[in-house]
Amino acid sequence: MGIDGRKIKDNRETVCTLCGGEEFYEDRKRGETICTSCGCVAGEGTIDTGPEWRAFTAEERESRERTGAPMSVMVADKGLSTTISWSNRDASGRPIKASTRASIYRMRKWQIRTQAHSSDQRNLRIALNELKRLSSQLGIPHETRERSALIYRKALSKKLARGRSIESVVAAAVYLACRIHKIPRRLDELADESRIDRKKLGQAVRLLIRYLDMKIPLPSAKNLIPRISADLGVQGRTIRRATDIIEDARQKGITVGKDPGGIAAAALYIAGIIEDDRRTQREIAQASNVTEVTVRNRYKELVKNLQITMDPSEGRFA
DNA sequence: AAGACGAAAGTGGTTGA
DNA sequence: TCAACAACTTTCGTCTT
Numbered sequence: 533m534g535i536d537g538r539k540i541k542d543n544r545e546t547v548c549t550l551c552g553g554e555e556f557y558e559d560r561k562r563g564e565t566i567c568t569s570c571g572c573v574a575g576e577g578t579i580d581t582g583p584e585w586r587a588f589t590a591e592e593r594e595s596r597e598r599t600g601a602p603m604s605v606m607v608a609d610k611g612l613s614t615t616i617s618w619s620n621r622d623a624s625g626r627p628i629k630a631s632t633r634a635s636i637y638r639m640r641k642w643q644i645r646t647q648a649h650s651s652d653q654r655n656l657r658i659a660l661n662e663l664k665r666l667s668s669q670l671g672i673p674h675e676t677r678e679r680s681a682l683i684y685r686k687a688l689s690k691k692l693a694r695g696r697s698i699e700s701v702v703a704a705a706v707y708l709a710c711r712i713h714k715i716p717r718r719l720d721e722l723a724d725e726s727r728i729d730r731k732k733l734g735q736a737v738r739l740l741i742r743y744l745d746m747k748i749p750l751p752s753a754k755n756l757i758p759r760i761s762a763d764l765g766v767q768g769r770t771i772r773r774a775t776d777i778i779e780d781a782r783q784k785g786i787t788v789g790k791d792p793g794g795i796a797a798a799a800l801y802i803a804g805i806i807e808d809d810r811r812t813q814r815e816i817a818q819a820s821n822v823t824e825v826t827v828r829n830r831y832k833e834l835v836k837n838l839q840i841t842m843d844p845s846e847g848r849f850a
Numbered sequence: 851a852a853g854a855c856g857a858a859a860g861t862g863g864t865t866g867a
Numbered sequence: 868t869c870a871a872c873a874a875c876t877t878t879c880g881t882c883t884t
Contacts, residue, residue, distance in 0.1 A: 734863090791875070812853060823876055828855065 605681040606664065608656045652688060655698065659684055662702045662726075669725050670717055672710065679709035686744050696736060700728045704736035711748050714755045718821070753778045753787065753795035756820065760796055763819040767809045774803035777834065786837045790830065793820045798830035 620628050620636075628636065660681060667677045683705040687693055693701045703726040710717045719737070723730045741748060754775055761771045777799040781787050787795050797820035804810045817824045 789874075794875080813855095814853080824854085825856085825877080826875060829875085832855095 605678055605685060606660055608653060608660055655688060655693065656685070659688075659693075659698050659702050662699055663706065666703060666706055666722075666726055670706070670721065672706065672715065672717070673713075676709045676713045676715055677706075679712060680706040683708055683740065683744070683746075687740055690743055692739060692743055696739075697728065697732075699726050700732050700736045701740075702726070703728055703733050704740050707733070707737055708740060708746065708748060711751065712746075714749065714752070716751070716756045716759050751792050752782070753792040753799065754782075756792055756796040757800065760800060760816075760820045764800070764811055764815060766800065766804065766811065767807060770800070770803045770807045770809045773807055774799040777802055777838065780838055781834055784837060786833065791822065791826070794822045794826040794830045795834075796820055797822055797827045798834050801827055801831050802834060 620633055622628055663677065663680055663684065667680065672680075680702075684702060687701055687705065703722045707717065707719060707722050719733060720730055723733045726733075740746065757771060757774055757778070761774070774796070778787070778795060781795065781799070797816045800820070801811065801813060801816050804816075813824045813827045817827045820827075
């Protein structure tokens with residue numbers, strides 16, 4: 533941590549490793565930094581886990597600093613528990629008086645009984661392990677992991693995990709947290725990574741939405757753009773253009789009910805032509821996990837509805 | 851020869867009776 | 868539970884660059 537309490541942002545490398553560009557488009561929530569000149573994802577994990585306060589003098593820092601590890605819902609007891617050591621010595625190493633020893637013994641006993649022996653606690657331990665594994669496998673930022681853990685806790689407290697595999701509920705929680713934080717992860721990616729079939733996962737997801745009555749933003753094509761662009765290595769201006777096209781389409785209401793992947797792909801295809809940074813339909817289709825046909829269909833729709841006029845002789849849009 | 855296009859038939863998920 | 872349905876995919880032949 534820097535002297536004045538700020539961190540990370542200042543230390544982050546400021547030159548793109550691929551093209552040497554110095555301008556970045558940063559999405560803190562998504563934890564991605566995208567180079568605006570070549571479009572690559574320059575760095576992940578830029579989430580600031582530092583203190584939420586800033587201090588400029590030593591006294592200020594002293595007065596604001598709180599002690600201990602940060603509280604996290606990802607540890608079964610939220611990292612708040614105190615453990616009582618088994619040694620019969622006090623903090624400075626002196627033996628503890630016989631009269632206090634008995635009461636300490638009772639404290640230990642109850643601590644253990646309350647901690648690890650309820651079935652919910654056991655469930656939670658297994659689940660949080662799985663959650664950790666799953667989310668690091670998928671490269672999900674810390675903030676979102678915490679959200680997943682929170683969702684899982686809620687599900688557990690409403691007894692929604694009964695009769696369902698822990699994995700499926702965990703995966704559903706992770707998926708929903710991603711949706712809330714607008715991190716593009718598809719249902720099948722989760723399913724692949726967690727050895728549950730898609731169907732079970734889908735059911736669990738719907739269950740959670742229903743009973744935790746969560747408001748989940750619809751997946752938007754816009755959120756997929758950085759990821760697909762990074763795969764394709766397109767220019768920053770192309771990314772921006774594609775984002776504009778999607779926004780335009782969204783306002784005209786022609787994106788509802790359509791696979792966001794297809795929309796994103798089509799927008800990138802058009803943007804590529806406009807910005808003279810062209811990719812073939814096949815490349816784009818592969819990167820966005822749809823078929824060429826879908827790219828074509830969406831792209832024609834967009835061109836028609838957004839009144840983008842094309843001059844075929846020049847191969848350019850006006 | 852590669853890319854773009856479009857038609858036709860097939861697939862998996864949602865909706866409403 | 869079933870059929871209708873929209874969106875998307877697969878496949879394949881044709882046109883364009």
